[in-house]
Amino acid sequence: MKYSIEISKIIEGALKLDNLKVNSYTxxxxxxxxxxxxxxxxxxxxxxxxxAQSKNLEPMNVGKSxxxxxxxxxxxxxxxxxxxxxxxxxxxxxEENSKNVDVFLLSxxxxxxxxxxxxxxxxxxxxxxxxxCGKTKTAHYIASKLNLPLVIARLDSMIxxxxxxxxxxxxxxxxxxxxxxxxxxxxxxxxxxxARDDENELGELKRVVNSLLQNIDNMSENSLLIAATNxxxxxxxxxxxxxxxxxxxxxxxxxxxxxxxxxxxxxxxxLDSKDRSLISIALESMSGSDIEELIKKAIRKSIIFDYExxxxxxxxxxFEYRGFCANNCEDTKDVLKKxxxxxxxxxxxxxxxxxxxxxxxxxxxxxxxxxxx
Numbered sequence: 001m002k003y004s005i006e007i008s009k010i011i012e013g014a015l016k017l018d019n020l021k022v023n024s025y026t027x028x029x030x031x032x033x034x035x036x037x038x039x040x041x042x043x044x045x046x047x048x049x050x051x052a053q054s055k056n057l058e059p060m061n062v063g064k065s066x067x068x069x070x071x072x073x074x075x076x077x078x079x080x081x082x083x084x085x086x087x088x089x090x091x092x093x094x095e096e097n098s099k100n101v102d103v104f105l106l107s108x109x110x111x112x113x114x115x116x117x118x119x120x121x122x123x124x125x126x127x128x129x130x131x132x133c134g135k136t137k138t139a140h141y142i143a144s145k146l147n148l149p150l151v152i153a154r155l156d157s158m159i160x161x162x163x164x165x166x167x168x169x170x171x172x173x174x175x176x177x178x179x180x181x182x183x184x185x186x187x188x189x190x191x192x193x194x195a196r197d198d199e200n201e202l203g204e205l206k207r208v209v210n211s212l213l214q215n216i217d218n219m220s221e222n223s224l225l226i227a228a229t230n231x232x233x234x235x236x237x238x239x240x241x242x243x244x245x246x247x248x249x250x251x252x253x254x255x256x257x258x259x260x261x262x263x264x265x266x267x268x269x270x271l272d273s274k275d276r277s278l279i280s281i282a283l284e285s286m287s288g289s290d291i292e293e294l295i296k297k298a299i300r301k302s303i304i305f306d307y308e309x310x311x312x313x314x315x316x317x318x319f320e321y322r323g324f325c326a327n328n329c330e331d332t333k334d335v336l337k338k339x340x341x342x343x344x345x346x347x348x349x350x351x352x353x354x355x356x357x358x359x360x361x362x363x364x365x366x367x368x369x370x371x372x373x
Contacts, residue, residue: 002112002116003029003032003033003112004112004115004116005111005112005115005221005222006025006026006028006029006032006222007029009021009025009220009222010022010025010026010029013025013179018179020179020180021178021179023049024179024180024181025181025222026045026048026049027049028181028222029045030042030045030046030049031147033045068080068081068151068173068176069169069172069173069175069176070157071157071158071160071165071169072165072168072169073160073162073165074157074160076154076157077154077157078153078154078157078158078169078172078173079151079152079153079154079173079176080151080152080154081149081150081151081152081182082149082150082152083143083149083150084140084141084143084144084150085144090263091134091137091138091141092134092252092256092259092260092263092288093134093138093256094250094252094253094256097247097248097249100245100247101138101141101142101247103245104122104125104142104245105142105145105146107121107122107123108121108123108146108224109146111221111222115221120221121221122244122245123219123221123223123224123225123244124216124219124224124225124226124227124242124243124244124245125142125224125225125226125227125243125244125245125246125247126189126226126227126228126229126239126240126243126245126246126247127139127226127227127228127229127246127247127248127249128228128229128230128232128246128247128248128249129230129232129248129249129250130230130250130251130287131230131287131289132287132288132289132290133249133250133251133252133287133288133289134249134288135187135228135249136185136187136228137288138226138247138249139152139183139185139187139226139228142183142224142226143182143183143185146183146224148181148182148183148223148224149180149182149183150182150183150185151173151176151177151180151182151183151184151185152185152187153173153184153185153186153187155186155187155188155191155192157169158170158173158192159191159192163204164204164207166192166204166208166211167207167208167210167211170192170208170211170212170215171211171215174215174216174218174219177219177220177223177225178218178219178220178223180223181220181222181223182223182224183223183224183226184223184224184225184226185226185227185228186225186226186227186228187227187228188228188229188230189227189228189229189235190229190230190231190232190234190235192208192209192212193209193212193227193229193234193235193236193239194209194234194235194236195234195235195236195237196209196236209236209238209239212239213238213239213242216242217242227243251285251286251287252286252287252288252291254277254280254281254284255280256288257279257280257283257284257286257291258273258276258277258279258280260288260291260292261276261279261280261283261291261295262276264291264292264295264296265295265299268299268302268309269309269310269311269314271311275311277350278311278350278351278355278359279311279314279315279318281346281347281350281351282315282318282343282346283318284346286321290321294314294317294318294321295314295317297317298313298314298316298317301313311358311359312359312360312361315359315360319339319342322342324338324339324342336360336362336370337370337373339360340356340360340367340370340371341370341371343355343356343359343360344356344371353367353368353371
């Protein structure tokens with residue numbers, strides 16, 4: 001039956017006198033009805049929900065019920081909730097990862113069809129790879145595409161030195177995700193999901209991992225769980241098995257770097273494909289966050305010192321990042337020599353004498369003399 005998950009959750013919440021669950025899943029059902037063109041039914045449910053809230057619920061209690069849980073010892077919230085905006089979430093995926101993310105999204109969007117044939121949807125995604133490559137942005141992107149709130153766990157609040165408190169906090173967080181359809185995001189996941197056979201860890205960690213496994217197993221189908229780690233080798237083997245989708249997010253390849261350059265430059269500097277290609281080659285081995293910061297730095301300088309941003313300014317920042325700048329060299333000749341050789345060694349066919357000269361503002365003959373010297 002279509003909308004069976006939402007209807008069953010509303011009934012379950014009503015039987016348990018759980019206003020939060022009833023309100024959350026009724027609103028989700030309203031959103032789905034609107035998306036399916038069932039405006040009349042959606043409006044009728046909206047009126048019922050508005051009447052119920054105005055007559056039976058005190059505004060203060062409604063506000064309290066939607067708040068994320070807090071750590072019992074410190075009273076600090078153990079998560080932050082945001083509603084990502086689609087226009088803000090510009091993510092560049094590899095071709096393979098783009099397909100995997102699309103399948104993950106389609107699984108959620110087609111949950112009714114999947115449940116109708118008894119296979120159920122897959123609602124867990126584990127992302128791993130080097131830092132700064134877009135794992136957090138991917139979580140924001142998925143939440144925005146599904147129009148769901150993103151609940152970001154605060155591990156500094158969740159992890160407690162008191163015996164058993166960390167496991168309780170994990171349970172409270174997952175209970176919240178059971179009641180409120182959302183994307184639950186656990187970043188730095190290895191902090192609570194380390195292998196239980198680690199001899200250096202105390203018994204408390206084993207209890208935390210056991211609690212985590214139980215809560216993942218009981219995860220509501222109307223919420224999604226996304227976890228991210230930079231240290232996948234530390235994760236418990238049982239944790240890996242709990243995630244239906246695994247996404248390795250690596251350093252961006254040349255094509256991805258070129259796309260990132262265009263996104264981060266925006267309207268500040270319009271480059272043709274040839275110049276974007278030159279920059280992307282010079283950015284090899286850099287993470288997406290490093291590329292973003294480098295380009296933002298170039299833009300900031302152009303604004304502060306009131307000059308028009310150019311290709312040379314971008315390369316100046318690349319040279320500084322690579323250590324080929326005046327601060328690290330004895331004289332300007334030595335600086336120029338290092339910069340010329342760096343560019344030439346990237347790709348001799350692409351970085352010809354003329355191209356290098358245009359980037360550095362010197363003649364073709366000067367480039368030749370430096371390389372011969």
